[in-house]
Amino acid sequence: MSAYPIVIRKITMKHRTHEKDYHQVLIVTDDERCLVVNRWGKRGQKGQMEFHRFSNPKLAVEALNAKRSTKERGGYVYDQRADLSKDADDEDAFRKALGLIYWTGMKSELEWLVPGIDTAGAKDPDLPTxxxxxxxxxxxxxxxxxxxxxxxxxxxxxxxxxxxxxxxx
Incomplete structure (x- = not known):
């Protein structure tokens, strides 16, 4: 079964102090593999990322919304106009829709989402030793x-x- 088309939803929240951002990405493949990516850091910086895998889109959306409401209580402002949704029908469209910041930092997550995908240029995050x-x-x-x-x-x-x-x- 093919993983394509892949639906990608990107959400951006800005903190009320205007010093930091919180980004969420929901990726859902056609075979219902789901990944929620949370990325945070100072405004304009790559920051840190964490990944959560799901085998059910409903659970992934619940996790995304729960984290978003937690962040809103913590001073982040959700702008619905910055809520973007894109479809990708092949690997090139997926890479473009996901963006370089995410693509280069989640090699094993990409391989889990789309088995056999070309992950050239991607790497796993450096874990502390x-x-x-x-x-x-x-x-x-x-x-x-x-x-x-x-x-x-x-x-x-x-x-x-x-x-x-x-x-x-």
Whole structure:
């Protein structure tokens, strides 16, 4: 059974602070494989993506609407005019309708949706790998802390207790 035609629905929500966006994509194949893609990040950036697979379009739409209502309660504004729906009858139309941002970051999801699809240029998202940090805790490999923690400067009382001539010149 062919996966085509594929229906793609894209939803964009903007946060009320105008600093971040939340995007949702619902992909439904003809053999009823469904994928919900949630993408979020600062406005104008690729951000992060998460994928949810469904074998029933009704469950996929329910998941999409539940996440959308959660985001609306959190300050995101849904603009119905930005709700786009496209049909794709072949691989080229699917790639074009989905868009480069999504296509390049979901290789295994594309292979699940359309078995045997050419995924040239696509890759799976980089999952974090873990290593032991300097303090013995597990951290993401290559993690660099944003702030360097330094020991607090001793107080005047502590300095005088160590050296009774401290501060006398």
């Amino acid at each position: 873990w290593e032991e940090g300097a303090d013995g805790k597990m951290v993401h490999k290559g993690y660099q802390p944003k702030h360097k923690f330094v020991e607090a400067e001793p107080t005047v009382e502590q300095k005088v207790a160590e050296n009774e001539n401290w501060g006398a010149w």
